[in-house]
Amino acid sequence: MKLEELRGKLVYQGILLGGVALLTSAALSFASRATEADIKAAEAADLKQSLTQVLPGEYDNDLLKDTVTLHEPGGDVLAYRARRAGKVEAVVYRVTGYGYAGAIMCVMGVSREGKILGVRVISHKETPGLGDKIETAKSNWVHAFEGKWLGEPTADKWAVKKDGGIFDQFAGATITPRGVVKAVRGGLELFDKERATLLDETGAKP
Amino acid sequence: MSEYLLLLLGTALVNNVVLVKFLGLCPFMGVSKKMDGALGMSMATTFVLTLATAATWMLEHWLLMPLGIQYLRILAFILTIAAVVQFTEMVIRKTSPGLYQVLGIYLPLITTNCAVLGIALLNVQEKNSFMHSLLYGFGSALGFSLVMLLFTGLRVRLALAQVPPAFSGAPIGFVVAGLLALSFMGFAGLA
Amino acid sequence: MLLSAIVSLTLLGTILGLLLGLAARYLKVEGNPLVAELEQLLPGSQCGQCGFPGCIGAAQALAEGSVSVTLCPPGGRAVAQLLAAKLGIEADLSGVADNVPRIAEIKEEICIGCTRCFKVCPTDAIMGAAQQIHVVFREACTACGKCEEVCPTESVKLQPIPATLQSWYWNKPTGALA
Amino acid sequence: MNEKYARITKDGLWDNNVVFAQMLALCPTLAVTSSATNGLGMGLASTAVLLLSNIIISSVRQFISAEVRIPVYIVLIATLVTLVDMSLNAWVHELYKVLGLFIALIVVNCAILGRAEAFASKNSVFDAALDGLMMGIGFTLSLVVIGGVREILGSGTLFANAHLLLGSSFAFLETTIVPDYKGFLLMILPPGGFMVVGMLLAAKRVLDQRRAAREVVAVPEAVAS
Amino acid sequence: MLSAKLFKLRGGVHPEGRKNLSAERHIRTLPLPQKLFVPLQQHIGAPASPVVNVGDKVLKGQLIAVAQGAVSSSIHAPTSGVIVALGDHVAPHPSGLPVPTITLQSDGAENWIACETIADPFALTPEDIAARVGAAGIVGLGGATFPSALKLNLSRSSGVQTLIMNGGECEPYLTCDDRIMRERAAEIVEGIRLIAYAVAAQEILVGIEDNKPEAIAAMQAASVDTPVKVVAMPSMYPMGSEKQIIQVLTGKEVPAGGRPADIGVLVHNVATAYAVQQAIRFGKPLLSRLVTLSGGAIKTPCNVEALIGTPVEELIAFADGYAQPAARMVLGGPMMGQQFTNTNVPVVKGTSGVLALTASEIGQAEPSPCIRCSTCIRACPVGLMPVEMVSRIRASDLAAAVDFGLKDCIACGSCSYVCPAHIPLVHYFNYAKGDLAAQERTKLKQEATKKLADARNERIARIERERAEAAARRKAAREAKAAKAAAEKAAEEVA
Amino acid sequence: MNPIAHSPHAHAPVSIPKVMGTVLLALTPATLFGFWLFGWPAINLWAVSLIAAILGEAFVVRMQGRAVRPVLMDGSGILTAWLLALSLPPYAPWWIAVLGSLFAVVVGKQVFGGLGQNLFNPAMAARVMLLISFPLEMTSWVAPAQAPGWLDSLRITFMSQPLDGMASASLLGHVKTEFTRGVGLDQALSGYYAPQHMLMGSRAGSLGETAAVLLLIGGLFLIARRIITWHAPVAMLLGVAVPALLFNAIDANHYAGPLVHLLSGGLMLGAFFIITDPVTSPNTAKGQFIFGLGCGLLTWIIRTWGGYPEGVAFAVMLMNAATPLIDQFVKPRIYGRDRKGAALSVEKR
Numbered sequence A: 001m002k003l004e005e006l007r008g009k010l011v012y013q014g015i016l017l018g019g020v021a022l023l024t025s026a027a028l029s030f031a032s033r034a035t036e037a038d039i040k041a042a043e044a045a046d047l048k049q050s051l052t053q054v055l056p057g058e059y060d061n062d063l064l065k066d067t068v069t070l071h072e073p074g075g076d077v078l079a080y081r082a083r084r085a086g087k088v089e090a091v092v093y094r095v096t097g098y099g100y101a102g103a104i105m106c107v108m109g110v111s112r113e114g115k116i117l118g119v120r121v122i123s124h125k126e127t128p129g130l131g132d133k134i135e136t137a138k139s140n141w142v143h144a145f146e147g148k149w150l151g152e153p154t155a156d157k158w159a160v161k162k163d164g165g166i167f168d169q170f171a172g173a174t175i176t177p178r179g180v181v182k183a184v185r186g187g188l189e190l191f192d193k194e195r196a197t198l199l200d201e202t203g204a205k206p
Numbered sequence B: 001m002s003e004y005l006l007l008l009l010g011t012a013l014v015n016n017v018v019l020v021k022f023l024g025l026c027p028f029m030g031v032s033k034k035m036d037g038a039l040g041m042s043m044a045t046t047f048v049l050t051l052a053t054a055a056t057w058m059l060e061h062w063l064l065m066p067l068g069i070q071y072l073r074i075l076a077f078i079l080t081i082a083a084v085v086q087f088t089e090m091v092i093r094k095t096s097p098g099l100y101q102v103l104g105i106y107l108p109l110i111t112t113n114c115a116v117l118g119i120a121l122l123n124v125q126e127k128n129s130f131m132h133s134l135l136y137g138f139g140s141a142l143g144f145s146l147v148m149l150l151f152t153g154l155r156v157r158l159a160l161a162q163v164p165p166a167f168s169g170a171p172i173g174f175v176v177a178g179l180l181a182l183s184f185m186g187f188a189g190l191a
Numbered sequence C: 001m002l003l004s005a006i007v008s009l010t011l012l013g014t015i016l017g018l019l020l021g022l023a024a025r026y027l028k029v030e031g032n033p034l035v036a037e038l039e040q041l042l043p044g045s046q047c048g049q050c051g052f053p054g055c056i057g058a059a060q061a062l063a064e065g066s067v068s069v070t071l072c073p074p075g076g077r078a079v080a081q082l083l084a085a086k087l088g089i090e091a092d093l094s095g096v097a098d099n100v101p102r103i104a105e106i107k108e109e110i111c112i113g114c115t116r117c118f119k120v121c122p123t124d125a126i127m128g129a130a131q132q133i134h135v136v137f138r139e140a141c142t143a144c145g146k147c148e149e150v151c152p153t154e155s156v157k158l159q160p161i162p163a164t165l166q167s168w169y170w171n172k173p174t175g176a177l178a
Numbered sequence D: 001m002n003e004k005y006a007r008i009t010k011d012g013l014w015d016n017n018v019v020f021a022q023m024l025a026l027c028p029t030l031a032v033t034s035s036a037t038n039g040l041g042m043g044l045a046s047t048a049v050l051l052l053s054n055i056i057i058s059s060v061r062q063f064i065s066a067e068v069r070i071p072v073y074i075v076l077i078a079t080l081v082t083l084v085d086m087s088l089n090a091w092v093h094e095l096y097k098v099l100g101l102f103i104a105l106i107v108v109n110c111a112i113l114g115r116a117e118a119f120a121s122k123n124s125v126f127d128a129a130l131d132g133l134m135m136g137i138g139f140t141l142s143l144v145v146i147g148g149v150r151e152i153l154g155s156g157t158l159f160a161n162a163h164l165l166l167g168s169s170f171a172f173l174e175t176t177i178v179p180d181y182k183g184f185l186l187m188i189l190p191p192g193g194f195m196v197v198g199m200l201l202a203a204k205r206v207l208d209q210r211r212a213a214r215e216v217v218a219v220p221e222a223v224a225s
Numbered sequence E: 001m002l003s004a005k006l007f008k009l010r011g012g013v014h015p016e017g018r019k020n021l022s023a024e025r026h027i028r029t030l031p032l033p034q035k036l037f038v039p040l041q042q043h044i045g046a047p048a049s050p051v052v053n054v055g056d057k058v059l060k061g062q063l064i065a066v067a068q069g070a071v072s073s074s075i076h077a078p079t080s081g082v083i084v085a086l087g088d089h090v091a092p093h094p095s096g097l098p099v100p101t102i103t104l105q106s107d108g109a110e111n112w113i114a115c116e117t118i119a120d121p122f123a124l125t126p127e128d129i130a131a132r133v134g135a136a137g138i139v140g141l142g143g144a145t146f147p148s149a150l151k152l153n154l155s156r157s158s159g160v161q162t163l164i165m166n167g168g169e170c171e172p173y174l175t176c177d178d179r180i181m182r183e184r185a186a187e188i189v190e191g192i193r194l195i196a197y198a199v200a201a202q203e204i205l206v207g208i209e210d211n212k213p214e215a216i217a218a219m220q221a222a223s224v225d226t227p228v229k230v231v232a233m234p235s236m237y238p239m240g241s242e243k244q245i246i247q248v249l250t251g252k253e254v255p256a257g258g259r260p261a262d263i264g265v266l267v268h269n270v271a272t273a274y275a276v277q278q279a280i281r282f283g284k285p286l287l288s289r290l291v292t293l294s295g296g297a298i299k300t301p302c303n304v305e306a307l308i309g310t311p312v313e314e315l316i317a318f319a320d321g322y323a324q325p326a327a328r329m330v331l332g333g334p335m336m337g338q339q340f341t342n343t344n345v346p347v348v349k350g351t352s353g354v355l356a357l358t359a360s361e362i363g364q365a366e367p368s369p370c371i372r373c374s375t376c377i378r379a380c381p382v383g384l385m386p387v388e389m390v391s392r393i394r395a396s397d398l399a400a401a402v403d404f405g406l407k408d409c410i411a412c413g414s415c416s417y418v419c420p421a422h423i424p425l426v427h428y429f430n431y432a433k434g435d436l437a438a439q440e441r442t443k444l445k446q447e448a449t450k451k452l453a454d455a456r457n458e459r460i461a462r463i464e465r466e467r468a469e470a471a472a473r474r475k476a477a478r479e480a481k482a483a484k485a486a487a488e489k490a491a492e493e494v495a
Numbered sequence F: 001m002n003p004i005a006h007s008p009h010a011h012a013p014v015s016i017p018k019v020m021g022t023v024l025l026a027l028t029p030a031t032l033f034g035f036w037l038f039g040w041p042a043i044n045l046w047a048v049s050l051i052a053a054i055l056g057e058a059f060v061v062r063m064q065g066r067a068v069r070p071v072l073m074d075g076s077g078i079l080t081a082w083l084l085a086l087s088l089p090p091y092a093p094w095w096i097a098v099l100g101s102l103f104a105v106v107v108g109k110q111v112f113g114g115l116g117q118n119l120f121n122p123a124m125a126a127r128v129m130l131l132i133s134f135p136l137e138m139t140s141w142v143a144p145a146q147a148p149g150w151l152d153s154l155r156i157t158f159m160s161q162p163l164d165g166m167a168s169a170s171l172l173g174h175v176k177t178e179f180t181r182g183v184g185l186d187q188a189l190s191g192y193y194a195p196q197h198m199l200m201g202s203r204a205g206s207l208g209e210t211a212a213v214l215l216l217i218g219g220l221f222l223i224a225r226r227i228i229t230w231h232a233p234v235a236m237l238l239g240v241a242v243p244a245l246l247f248n249a250i251d252a253n254h255y256a257g258p259l260v261h262l263l264s265g266g267l268m269l270g271a272f273f274i275i276t277d278p279v280t281s282p283n284t285a286k287g288q289f290i291f292g293l294g295c296g297l298l299t300w301i302i303r304t305w306g307g308y309p310e311g312v313a314f315a316v317m318l319m320n321a322a323t324p325l326i327d328q329f330v331k332p333r334i335y336g337r338d339r340k341g342a343a344l345s346v347e348k349r
C-alpha cells in the first residue's frame, strides 16, 4: 500500500503515535540511565557544599550518609553529623524562622560544645534591599552568630538590639533579623535537648 | 475548610499564575482583545486545568511513581493533557453544542498553554496531596480567569484610547500587564 | 523498569493515537459555510474588480484569509466593515477611500446606441435598443464602471451623485482630541 | 538560493523574531530574564530543542498524518526537552537550579510547536535546521537583551554569575555597571519584566518605522540617479 | 390647578436663559417683503409638489403645492402676487444646499382667497377637523414640523388619554411661545379644545416652565371653566422635548422606538394650537409664524410675526440690524438650532428663532481630551453615556455606539453643553446617525442590485440553456433524420 | 472641512484647566498644613515633584511631536505630581520624587496617549512602584513638628542624610510590626493613637495625608463645586468602616476599630482626591459607588491581612483594573427601555 493511503487509516495513526512513544520512551530510558549517576552526584555535591559552608574544618566521614532524624513537635528534623575519627565533632541541621514575608530557611552548624559554627540562609522571601541582608552575598550579618552559644550572650540578650538583645537589626527592617535570631536560638535549644542523640552518644554505631 | 479557602485565594490572588508565576502568558496576551474570546478561554482553561491536575496527579502517583519512571514525567503529562483537551472537546461537542460554540476554538490552544503543564509539574514538585492539587489547579485557573477578564476589559478600553503609534497594540499591552502586576503585588503577604 | 517505562508509554501513545484518529473521523466539519455567508455580503455584481472571476471567488479567498477585506472597490467601506465583522478581524480601513457615491450617466448627445453598455451591465441598469439613446436607472447602477470601459464614444461616465437634503449628513468632527 | 537563506536568517533574528514579532514563548521570556545570564541559559537550551525538533520533524514529515500531527510533535519535543533537562541537571547543575521549572516548560513553549507546524513540517531538513537555529538565536538574543536591560537597571550589573553557566573562563563577562548601585527593584520583579518588554517592543517598532521610512526615501533617489 | 403632581426629569441642564432680551416686547408684524422664497419641503416627509407655474398669479392663502404621499403637507401662498420662479434656493439647513423653492413676487395687495368661517367648530366631526387641519398645511410648530393632521388621525385611531400642550419653550433666547401665550391665550385655548375634541382626549395638560409667570397667568385666565389644566414645570432644558414633558407631566415613558400614542398621549405645541384654531374657525391656512429675533449681536431683540418665505435678512433689518458683528447666526434656539451663513434663507414653518450670537455667548473652545468626568452622562435626559458612544464613533465602531443607545439620542445637546473638554458630542452623534442611514441606503441598494444581477445571470443562463437545448434538439432531429434516411437507404438497398 | 458649527451654540463656562485648578485649590489647605507640620523638607519634596513632572511631560510630549503648551496648561500633570508628593514620606530624598513623578507622567500617563487615556491612576502607580522598589525610603517616617531649618532641609532632601533621632513609625506600620511580635492591639495603640491628633493631623505619615479635617473640607468643596460626586468617597469610607466595625466587635485586640482606620493612612486623601480621579474611575454614579466600596474593602483587607501596612494605593490600582468591567456592566437605564435595554412594553391608558 502507498504511504498516502496508509496515512488515512485509523490503525496507522494509533501505531504511529504508539511507535513514536515507543521510540522516545526508549530513548529517554537510556538517557536516564546515562545521566542518573551524574545527576545524583551533582545533587549530592550541591547538598554537601551547602552543609560544609557552616562546617568549617576537616572531617573524615561522609556527611550525607551519617544522618539522624529527630522527631520534634514541629516536624522531623534531619541532622547530618560530621566526625573525626568516629567521634561526632559537629552537627548540621535546618531551622526555620518566620520573617516579614514568610518562612526563612536556615542551616546551622553546631559544634560538639554547643557553639555555633556557622549559619546560612538557604531560602527566604524577604524584601530585597531591606530584609535580604541576611544573605551572605549582601551583608556579613549572619556571621555574627559564629561562636555564640546559649550562655554567651545570656538568654535575655538573645534578641535584636531593639528588643534589648545584642544582634543588630537593619534600618527599617526589624522583623527579618528578629525571625532569624529566634530561629537560631531555637536551634541551639534543640541541640541542648537532643544533645545525646545528635552526638551519637546513645551507643548506636555509625 | 478555611484552609482550603485560603489556599484557593492564595493561588488565585497572591501567587497569580499569570502575573506572578509567569505561566499562560501567550493566551493572556493573545486572546485578550475581545471579551467573548477571553470569557471562552477562561472557561475552557478552568475546565481543562482542573481536570488535568487531577489526571496528572493520578498518573504521577499511580503509574510513574510505582514504576519508578519519573523521568518520563514530562512526556506522560503532556500526552495526558493533550488527551484531556481532546476528551473535553469531544464531550462538550456531544453534550452541549451551545457551549461548544463558545469554547470550541479555544480548546486546542490550551494544549500549548504552559500553565496547564506548569501547574501539574509544580504540584509534583511541591508534593501536594490530591485534594490540595485539585484546589491548586482550580485556584490557578480562577486566578487566570480573573486577570484575563480584567486585562481584556482594560485592553478593550485601550483600543479606544489614542495611544501613540509606537506603543499601540502589543507594547502598551505589556505596559498595562506590568501595571496590573504592580497592583497585584498588593496582595503579597495575604494568606 | 526500562521495559515497564517503554510499555506503558507506548500503550498511552497508541490509545491516544486511536482516540484522535476516531475523533477526527467522526467529528469532521463538512465544507466551509463561511464562504456562502461571505458571498452574501459581497455586492454580487460579479464585476471582477477584485481580481477574482466574480464574487464567489472573492468570498473563497476571503475565507482562506489570503486577501484583505478591502478587496472589493464597489462595496467600498461599508462592505469592508461588514466583512471584517464577519471574519472577526480588525481591518485597516484607512486605505479604503470612502469612495464618493457615483453613478453612470450617459451623455445623450454623443451616444450612438451601440448597445455595448447595455450588454455588459451586470445589474441591467442600462436600458435601450440598437440605434437608440440608452438610459441609466439610478436605482440599479452600482457604479461598477464596465459600461465606461466599453463605450466607443466615451459617452458613459461615472459621475459623483450630487448631495441632496436627503443624502447629506454631518461630517465626522476632526478636533485634536489626543 | 542565497536570498532564501538570508530571508530565513533575517526572519529569525529580527523580522519574525519569536518574542518581538510572533509574541510567543512569553512565559520563559518574562520568567527567566531577571538577569542576562539566565536569559542566555534559557535561550541556549531552547535553541538546542528548537534546532533538534526542527531537524527531526522535517525529516519524518512524510510519515506524519494530519490527525495525530500535533501529539506526535509534542511527544518529540517533550522527549528532546527531557533530554536537555537531564543533561543540564547532570552537568550544569547550578544553572539547572536557576532555570528550574522553565526547562520543562520548553515543551509547551508555543514557539517550538509553532516552528514545527509552520516551517519544519513543510521544508527540507537543511532549511528547517537553519530556521530552527536562527529562530533560536533570535530568541536567545531577545532574552539576553531583555535580561540585560532588567539586570542593568535593576541591580547595576551585567552577566552576573556567568561563570555558573559558561564555566569559570567566562567570568570576565561579569561586569558591574554601576558600583554601589542601590538597586531598582521594580525591574527585577514581575511588573518590571512586563514593562521592559513593552518598552523594547515599542523601540523595535520605532526602529522598523525608521528603516521603512529610509527605504521609501531611498527608492526615489535610486530612480533619480 | 398649579399643584398637579410632577414627576422627575432625569439629567437636564440649566443653560442661561437670556429670555429677557425679547420677552417683554409685543409681537409685531413684519412689513410685507418684496420676494418670498417658499421651499417645497418645510416638514418631515415627502416634499410637496407644486401646482402653479411660473407667471401664475396667486392669491394670499391659495394652495401652491400639494402634499405628496402619506407623510407630507400642503403649502399655500403667503401673500398675493406672481410666481416668478420654480427653482432652487438656499435651504434653511446647515448644508446650505439649494432646494426646490417657489419664488413669489408679492403685489403688495394681500388679496385673500375666500375663507370659510365656522361659527360652531365643535359641530364638525373629528375627521373633518383633521381634514381641515391638513388642508391648511399645518405642521407641528414646536420644531419637529410633523404634519399635524396625520398626528391627529393616528392618535384618534389609537386612542388618546392625555393631551399635553407643550408650552415649555426650554431653549434659551426663544420667547415666541411665551408671547403667543400671553397675547393670544383665548385663541390657543380654543385651539387646544378643538384638538382635544378631534382626538377625544380625556385629560388636557398645558405644561409651561415656571420662568414664564405671565404666560402661565394668561393661559390660566383663558382656561377657566374649561377642562384645560395649566401646569407650571420647573425650568430646565430639555423640558420641552416631547418625551421629557410626557415623563414630567404623566410619569410615563414612551417605549423606545414607539410614539407617544402608544401610551395614550398626544403632544402639541401651543403655537400649533393657535394655528389650528385659525384654520378651523376662520379657514385660514398656515401662512406665517412667530419668530424670536435675539442674541447679543442683534440691536433690538423682539418677536415678529413673519410670513413663510420671508428672507431672514429682512427680519434682521426689522430688528435694526446688528449691534456688533455676529460670531454665528443660528436658526432656532442655541441648543438645537442650526447655523446658517447666507442671510437670504427664508423663514419656514419650523423657524422659531433667528439668533445672532457673539463669541462670548457661544462660549465654545477648542476641544481638549475627554477626561471621562461623566458630566455628560449626568446631563443626558435619556440616560445615555455620551462619552462611551463618542469613543466608539471616533474609533469608527458605529455598531458599538448603537449598542450604547445611539439611536435613542434625541440630539438635545445637553451633553455638549456641559462638557468641560468642549467635545462636539452631538456633532459626533449626528454624523454617526447620518453615516448609519447612508450605510443602510447603500445596503438596500446593494440588495436590490444583487437581485437584479441574479436575475440577469439567471436570464443569461436560461438563454444559454435554451439555446443549447434547441441546438441539441436540432442535432437530434438531424441525426434522427439521417438515421432514417440511412435506414431507408438500407431498406431500399435491401429491396 | 465644514465651516458650519454643529449645535449647541451655547456652552457652560467650564474647561479642563478650571476643573484641575479647582482640585488644586481644594488640596491647598492640607498641603499647607503638611508644609507647616513637616517643614522645609516637605516643601522641597513638593517642589521637586512638580518640576520633575512638568519637565518630564514637556519632554515626552515634545518627542512625540505634539504641542507642549496645551498639555502643560491643562494642569493635570501638575495635579498628578502634587498628589504624588502628598503621598510620599515628607523626608524622602529628592530622587524618589523625581523618579516617581517621571514614572507617573511617562509610564502612568503619556505612553497611553496623555490626559484621559490612561487606565491606572498615575500618581498611585508611581507610589506603588516606589514602595516596592525602595521600601526603606518609602517607609521612613518622621515624627511631626520637629521642623528642621532650611539648610538642614536641603541636606535631608538632597543629600539623603539619615534622619537621626527623628525617625518614627506610622501608626499602621507600627501596628503591623507589633503584631509580628505578638503584641496585642491595645498595647500597640497606647501612646500612639489619639483621635483628636489624628483628626487634626499631627501624626507621622505622608506629606499631605495627615490632616483628616482639612482633606474632608477640601473634598466637600469639590462636591459643592460639582467636580466630584459623593458616591465614591462615601462608598470608600463605608467599605473600610463597616468591616472594621464588624471585626472590631468580634476581636478588639486584633482588629482596629473604624475610627482608627478612617483617620489613619491615606484614606481621607484617597477617598476624596484619588479614587475620584475621573479618568480612571467608572463613569456612572452606581459604578462609582461600587468602585469606592471595592477600594475601601481592599484597603481594609490589605491593611488587616496583607503584607503592607497601608493599602490605599494598591486598592486604587486594583479597582482601576476593574473599572472597564464595571463600566461594561453598570449602565444607566435608557429612557423608554428596561434595564436590559429592551424597549418597554406598550401599555395603553
Ligand SMILES: Cc1cc2nc3c(=O)[nH]c(=O)nc-3n(C[C@H](O)[C@H](O)[C@H](O)COP(=O)(O)O)c2cc1C
Binding pocket: A099, A100, A101, A126, A127, A128, A130, A131, A132, A162, A169, A170, A171, A172, A173, A174, A175, A176, A177, F131, F132, F135, F139, F169, F173, F177, F308, F309
Ligand atoms: C514594602 C515593604 C517591605 C518590607 N519588607 C520588610 C522586610 O523584608 N523585613 C522586615 O523586617 N520588614 C520589612 N518591612 C516592614 C517595615 O519596614 C518594618 O517592619 C517596620 O518599619 C518596623 O521596622 P523598624 O522597627 O525598624 O522601624 C517592609 C515594609 C514594607 C512596606
Ligand SMILES: Cc1cc2nc3c(=O)[nH]c(=O)nc-3n(C[C@H](O)[C@H](O)[C@H](O)COP(=O)(O)O)c2cc1C
Binding pocket: E139, E140, E141, E142, E143, E144, E145, E146, E166, E167, E168, E169, E170, E171, E238, E239, E240, E241, E242, E243, E267, E268, E269, E270, E272, E336, E410, E411, E412
Ligand atoms: C431637545 C428638544 C427640545 C424641545 N423643546 C421644545 C420646546 O421647548 N417647545 C416645544 O413646543 N417643543 C419642543 N420640542 C419638540 C417636541 O418634542 C415636540 O416635537 C413638540 O412639542 C410637538 O408639538 P408640535 O407637533 O405641535 O410641534 C423639543 C424637542 C426636542 C428634541
Ligand SMILES: Cc1cc2nc3c(=O)[nH]c(=O)nc-3n(C[C@H](O)[C@H](O)[C@H](O)COP(=O)(O)O)c2cc1C
Binding pocket: F086, F087, F127, F131, F139, F169, F170, F171, F172, F173, F174, F203, F204, F205, F206, F209, F263, F264, F265, F266, F267, F269, F270, F274, F308, F309, F310, F311, F312, F313, F314
Ligand atoms: C493615597 C495613599 C496611598 C498610600 N498607599 C500606601 C501603601 O500602599 N503602602 C504603604 O505602606 N503606605 C502607603 N501610603 C502611606 C500610608 O498611607 C501612610 O503614610 C502609612 O501607612 C502610615 O499611616 P498612619 O500614619 O496612619 O499610620 C499611602 C499614602 C497615601 C496618601
Ligand SMILES: Cc1cc2nc3c(=O)[nH]c(=O)nc-3n(C[C@H](O)[C@H](O)[C@H](O)CO)c2cc1C
Binding pocket: E371, F019, F020, F023, F076, F077, F079, F080, F081, F083, F109, F114, F115, F116, F117, F118, F120, F121, F122, F123, F124, F227, F228, F273, F274, F275, F276, F277, F278, F279, F280
Ligand atoms: C477630582 C480629580 C481627581 C484627580 N485625581 C487624580 C489622582 O488621584 N491621580 C492623578 O494622577 N491624577 C488625578 N487627577 C488628574 C487627572 O485626572 C489625571 O492626571 C489623569 O489621570 C491623567 O490622565 C484628578 C483630577 C480630578 C479632576
Ligand code: SF4
Binding pocket: C042, C043, C044, C045, C046, C047, C048, C049, C050, C051, C052, C053, C054, C055, C058, C071, C072, C073, C074, C075
Ligand atoms: S469587486 Fe466586488 S462586486 Fe466585483 S466581483 Fe469582486 S467582489 Fe464582486
Ligand code: SF4
Binding pocket: C106, C110, C111, C112, C113, C114, C115, C116, C117, C118, C128, C134, C150, C151, C152, C153, C154, C155, C156
Ligand atoms: S456604449 Fe456608449 S454609445 Fe454605446 S449605447 Fe452605451 S452609451 Fe451609447
Ligand code: SF4
Binding pocket: E369, E370, E371, E372, E373, E374, E375, E376, E377, E386, E387, E415, E418, E419, E420, E421, E422, E423, E425
Ligand atoms: S463631559 Fe466631556 S470630558 Fe466629561 S466625560 Fe463627557 S465627553 Fe468626556
Ligand code: SF4
Binding pocket: E379, E380, E381, E382, E383, E384, E386, E408, E409, E410, E411, E412, E413, E414, E415, E416, E425, E426, E429
Ligand atoms: S444629545 Fe443625545 S446623548 Fe447628548 S444629552 Fe441629548 S440625548 Fe443625551
Ligand code: FES
Binding pocket: B023, B024, B025, B026, B027, B112, B113, B114, B115, D024, D025, D026, D027, D028, D108, D109, D110
Ligand atoms: S510560553 Fe506561551 S503560554 Fe507560556
